[in-house]
Amino acid sequence: MRAFAALWRKEVFAFFTSPFVFVLLGFWFLLNGLMFSVILDTQAVQNDLSLLPPYLFGSGLLVWLLLPAFPPLLSIRLFAEEHRMGTLEPLLTAPIRDVAVVLAKYFAACVFFLLFWGGVLLLFLLLQLHHAPMDWARIWGGMLGAMLVSFLFLATGLWASSWGGNLVLAAGGGAALNYLLLFVPALFELDEGWLGRLARMTHLPNFLDRGFAAGLLDSYAVVYLLSMSALFLFLTWVRLVSRRWVP
Amino acid sequence: MSRRLRLGMLTVFAAACAVAFTILVLYTFSRPGLRQRWDLSTAKNHGLSTRTKEALLQLPEGSRLTAFLFREDPSLQWFGSTVYDQAFQILRSLVDDAGIRSGGRLQTLILDQQSALVAREREIHRLDRQPGETIILEVGEQKKVLAFDDLFQIARPSRDGTPARLRKQRIEAALGDAAIALAAGKAPTAAVIVGYGQGRLDDSKGLAPFAEFLQRENWNLQAVDGPGQAANADLLIIPGQPRPFLPHDAEAMHQWLQAGKPLLLSLDPNAPPSVVDFWNQELEERGTGFASGLVCEPIKVMGELLTGRSDNAQLEIASEQLSPQHPITLPLIEAQRYLLFAGVRPVLFAAGTNDYTQDRLIRSKPLAWVDQPGGQLFFQDDGEALGIVPLAVAAERWSPNAEGQWGRVVVLGCAESMRSGLVYNREFLARCLLWLHGEASEDRGLLGLGEMPFRPERAVMARLHNISIFGIPGVTFLVAFWIFWRRRR
Numbered sequence: 001m002r003a004f005a006a007l008w009r010k011e012v013f014a015f016f017t018s019p020f021v022f023v024l025l026g027f028w029f030l031l032n033g034l035m036f037s038v039i040l041d042t043q044a045v046q047n048d049l050s051l052l053p054p055y056l057f058g059s060g061l062l063v064w065l066l067l068p069a070f071p072p073l074l075s076i077r078l079f080a081e082e083h084r085m086g087t088l089e090p091l092l093t094a095p096i097r098d099v100a101v102v103l104a105k106y107f108a109a110c111v112f113f114l115l116f117w118g119g120v121l122l123l124f125l126l127l128q129l130h131h132a133p134m135d136w137a138r139i140w141g142g143m144l145g146a147m148l149v150s151f152l153f154l155a156t157g158l159w160a161s162s163w164g165g166n167l168v169l170a171a172g173g174g175a176a177l178n179y180l181l182l183f184v185p186a187l188f189e190l191d192e193g194w195l196g197r198l199a200r201m202t203h204l205p206n207f208l209d210r211g212f213a214a215g216l217l218d219s220y221a222v223v224y225l226l227s228m229s230a231l232f233l234f235l236t237w238v239r240l241v242s243r244r245w246v247p
Numbered sequence: 248m249s250r251r252l253r254l255g256m257l258t259v260f261a262a263a264c265a266v267a268f269t270i271l272v273l274y275t276f277s278r279p280g281l282r283q284r285w286d287l288s289t290a291k292n293h294g295l296s297t298r299t300k301e302a303l304l305q306l307p308e309g310s311r312l313t314a315f316l317f318r319e320d321p322s323l324q325w326f327g328s329t330v331y332d333q334a335f336q337i338l339r340s341l342v343d344d345a346g347i348r349s350g351g352r353l354q355t356l357i358l359d360q361q362s363a364l365v366a367r368e369r370e371i372h373r374l375d376r377q378p379g380e381t382i383i384l385e386v387g388e389q390k391k392v393l394a395f396d397d398l399f400q401i402a403r404p405s406r407d408g409t410p411a412r413l414r415k416q417r418i419e420a421a422l423g424d425a426a427i428a429l430a431a432g433k434a435p436t437a438a439v440i441v442g443y444g445q446g447r448l449d450d451s452k453g454l455a456p457f458a459e460f461l462q463r464e465n466w467n468l469q470a471v472d473g474p475g476q477a478a479n480a481d482l483l484i485i486p487g488q489p490r491p492f493l494p495h496d497a498e499a500m501h502q503w504l505q506a507g508k509p510l511l512l513s514l515d516p517n518a519p520p521s522v523v524d525f526w527n528q529e530l531e532e533r534g535t536g537f538a539s540g541l542v543c544e545p546i547k548v549m550g551e552l553l554t555g556r557s558d559n560a561q562l563e564i565a566s567e568q569l570s571p572q573h574p575i576t577l578p579l580i581e582a583q584r585y586l587l588f589a590g591v592r593p594v595l596f597a598a599g600t601n602d603y604t605q606d607r608l609i610r611s612k613p614l615a616w617v618d619q620p621g622g623q624l625f626f627q628d629d630g631e632a633l634g635i636v637p638l639a640v641a642a643e644r645w646s647p648n649a650e651g652q653w654g655r656v657v658v659l660g661c662a663e664s665m666r667s668g669l670v671y672n673r674e675f676l677a678r679c680l681l682w683l684h685g686e687a688s689e690d691r692g693l694l695g696l697g698e699m700p701f702r703p704e705r706a707v708m709a710r711l712h713n714i715s716i717f718g719i720p721g722v723t724f725l726v727a728f729w730i731f732w733r734r735r736r
Contacts, residue, residue: 019734022727026720033715040711043327047410049701051332119723123715130711132701137287190356190366201277206343214340215288218347223276231269235262242258 003096004104011078011108021112024073029119031066036123049127050135054213056120057142063149063205068182071150072174074113075157078105079236080170092240102158102237109154117147137215145212148225149204153178155232162239181228279350293340295348299423303349305430310352311385313370314342316359319378320395322403322583328410334399335359338381341418375463377673382418384425389434391425391465394674396582403583434467435684438480442472443496444489454486457665460673464680475499482683484511487662491521504529507644507652509683513659516541516592527595533642534599535658540617542591542636542660543625552614559625560618561589562638564609573606573641575657575678587671588638592660593617596637602644603654609639641682655683 015021039045039055056062082088091101124139157174164170181204188199189206200206207221275281286294295303316335323330339357346355358367370376374383374390382393400415428434439448439458446453448470461468461484471477473496483503492500504510514522514537527536543559545552553559564586569576579586586609596607615636622628638661644654657679664672703711 017730017734019727019731022723022730026723026727029723030716030720033717033720036715037712040708043410044329044332046702047327047700048329048333051329051336054336119719122719126711126714127701130703130707132703135289137289141287190358190363201273210339210343211284214293214336215286216293216340216344217285217287219281219283220273220276220347224273227269227272231265234265238258238261238265242254 003094004100007096007101007104008108011105012111014077015074015108015112018077020077021074024070025116025119028066028070028116032062032120033123035061036120049132050138053135053138053142054209057146057208057213063146063208064182067146067150068153068178069175070116071109071113071153072157072160072171072178075109075154075161075174076167076170077161078109078158079161079240080163080165080167081161083165084167092243098240099237102233102240106155106158106233106236109158110151113150113154114147116150117143120146135215138213141211141215141217142208142213144217145208145221148222148229149208152181152225152229152232155229155236156181159232159236159239162236279347282347284344284347293337293344295341295344296419296423299345299419299426300348302423302426302430303345303353306349306352306386306426307430308352309387310349310354310429312342312345312353312355313374313383313385314338314355314357315371315376315381315383316357318360323401323411325404326408326410328404328412330399330401330411330413333413334395334416337416338398338418341422342382345422379674382422382425384422384429386429389429389465390463391429392463393421393425396578396674397421401581403581428465434465435481436469436479437461437466437482437484437680438469438471438477439484439486440473440477440488441470443492445486453666456669457486460669460676461680464677466680473499474503477503482509482511482680484665485513486665487513487515488518488522491519491525497525501529504654504656507648507650507654509653509655511657511659511679511683513662513665514592515590515660515662518592518662530595530642530656530658532600533603533654533656534595534597534605535640535642535656536595536597537658537660538593538595538617540593540619542593542611542615542638543618543627544612544615545627554627555623555625557625560591561587562591562611562615563587564638568610568612570606570608573608573682575641575675575682576608578678579674582674584674585671586675587668588661589663589668590661591638594637594640594658594660596640599642603642604645605640605642607637607639608641608657609637611636611638641679653685655685657683 036056039052039060045051045055079088082091092098121139121143124134128134153174156177157170160174160177161170163173181202185199185203186205188195189203190196191199201220202224207218207224210216211218211221284294316338318324318331342355342357346353356370358370374385376383379394379396380392381395381398384391384393398416398418398421399413400417402412402414404411439445439454439461441448441454448454448458448468458468466482469477469480471480473492474483475496475498477483478499491497512526514526516539518537520539523537523539530536541560542562543554544562545554546556546558547553566580566583566585569580569586571577571580588609596605599605613635614633616627616631616633617636618625619628619631622631627633639657639659641655641657643656644652647653661668664676669676
């Protein structure tokens with residue numbers, strides 16, 4: 001546990017002292033700020049501000065474009081960078097269990113990603129400061145859903161990062177996986193057979209749009225997002241362990 | 248087998264086991280018994296009530312709910328109105344919730360403008376969907392259709408630029424009512440009298456469209472020669488009556504009305520006097536009946552009022568001519584619907600006995616007159632005074648009788664409204680059927696919808712834009728530069 005905590009602290013520190021990560025954060029805030037401003041300018045949202053969380057977290061560009069792309073960019077440095085720099089082997093031979101390595105890196109990325117959402121929360125606080133009426137249940141719901149989705153995307157990014165030392169493959173592979181998780185269910189959502197049912201049960205924007213961002217907490221959506229994250233963490237662990245088995 | 252291959256297979260096996268375990272977990276948690284939903288929103292209007300949940304659990308396996316979220320009324324989008332955005336957001340959540348709460352009995356499908364065209368057209372064709380219909384609930388052969396106006400109460404846009412507003416919604420209650428009605432398994436029976444010159448129910452130029460319309464409104468149809476054969480029906484419909492009843496049918500009709508059972512009656516101007524006399528006698532205590540003649544209105548063309556044309560007998564009925572007090576017409580007024588009646592006989596709207604209350608559902612314009620036989624056709628002759636003429640009247644008891652019947656009657660002066668005029672009057676007739684069956688109660692289950700308007704000054708908006716686009720990202724880029732600079736040093 002102490003080794004886990006030490007590695008987690010090291011990873012968090014590494015995030016906070018990386019200019020690349022802050023540039024990434026800056027772009028995230030910029031794009032979100034632009035989207036926020038555009039949505040706020042629409043007459044519909046000015047007529048009813050309760051539509052802002054669904055627009056921002058549910059069916060908007062944030063979910064379809066930004067959210068799948070940013071977490072893999074953050075997670076490339078976790079394994080792929082270490083592999084490229086040659087520091088992965090010493091880490092894997094250090095007296096720390098592989099599962100602790102995976103979890104420490106993952107939770108460090110998750111904690112840092114809270115900063116990404118903190119900036120978005122700041123936008124809502126800004127509105128509150130200007131005496132805008134807010135439905136905080138929907139905002140918190142939407143934030144929670146978006147956070148859980150981003151944690152899933154971090155897990156896929158982490159898995160892609162464990163494939164090797166190619167940074168482009170790690171970032172691109174993670175993003176591609178995330179887009180697949182988003183788009184494949186959307187393609188089959190209207191199918192009448194089992195494929196349609198499966199697609200509707202795994203359609204991430206629906207979880208956000210019809211659930212979290214509407215202030216509804218759905219136990220299945222939470223379990224889906226957590227268990228899929230756990231699956232990709234396990235696959236990352238398998239990949240790391242198999243490096244020892246198959247050099 | 249090499250060690251490398253064995254370990255490779257072990258890796259694949261471990262991954263496959265993890266995937267299988269995840270699928271098992273997801274399958275388990277997707278079971279209706281284990282799936283929970285908590286409504287955390289302030290308004291608490293995104294979840295279903297216990298009554299509706301129980302009703303959904305009574306539905307048989309294979310029931311289907313199709314929601315059509317189409318923005319069909321342009322006026323609801325004027326001036327930046329959020330009516331459709333708000334409405335569809337609630338509908339999506341509630342339809343999803345209905346699917347989950349039904350314990351797998353109800354398959355839900357939401358179609359919107361972004362859905363694949365093929366899927367949209369397939370469902371529209373399969374369900375024979377009409378514009379404005381938003382939710383169609385199917386149980387076997389039975390269907391229950393809920394229109395947008397049935398689900399929402401809307402303040403229409405005004406000419407001064409005020410956008411339409413969603414005032415209240417009753418999706419939850421309407422869905423519950425529909426589920427209860429369909430779960431009962433048996434649709435109510437409407438007996439349509441066809442034995443006195445009304446024509447056949449399968450005549451495509453006659454009553455066939457009306458018969459289809461009734462089935463669509465979830466009524467079991469029973470074509471009967473006379474009231475004597477309709478004793479077991481829930482509703483009696485008389486789509487015009489060219490010949491008087493035989494004595495045994497007249498007696499059966501009298502018994503029907505005395506028992507307080509519901510009746511939808513229409514007569515056209517050509518109905519024989521003996522038929523009119525019969526009905527005036529039967530409906531006297533309800534304060535209604537029929538007068539003689541043909542209701543005409545002048546047509547306004549380029550500022551001139553024209554008469555002497557057959558068009559004078561076609562009455563365009565604006566929403567102002569509908570009763571604002573009655574559950575049949577109130578939703579039509581709110582939706583600003585127009586009706587079209589052609590060849591209308593005036594209806595009596597008089598004082599009945601104290602047991603009944605009457606409402607004039609539809610009236611003519613003030614410039615209408617009643618063309619009497621013998622005079623010049625479609626001209627206002629001497630003795631044919633201008634004035635408002637009742638065209639449809641609804642009557643019911645103040646309280647139900649011992650059998651729980653309200654004695655509801657809707658009297659229409661236009662039999663054509665159930666034939667070629669059906670297309671213009673479907674919504675009105677659908678509301679009549681609901682009311683006669685005791686389902687049209689607009690106030691029940693209505694939930695208020697609060698809006699959160701935010702219209703800041705330009706300076707405030709500019710400040711919000713500056714902070715969100717330049718302030719927060721700018722500070723972050725500065726931090727990135729500071730870290731980079733520190734690391735270089």
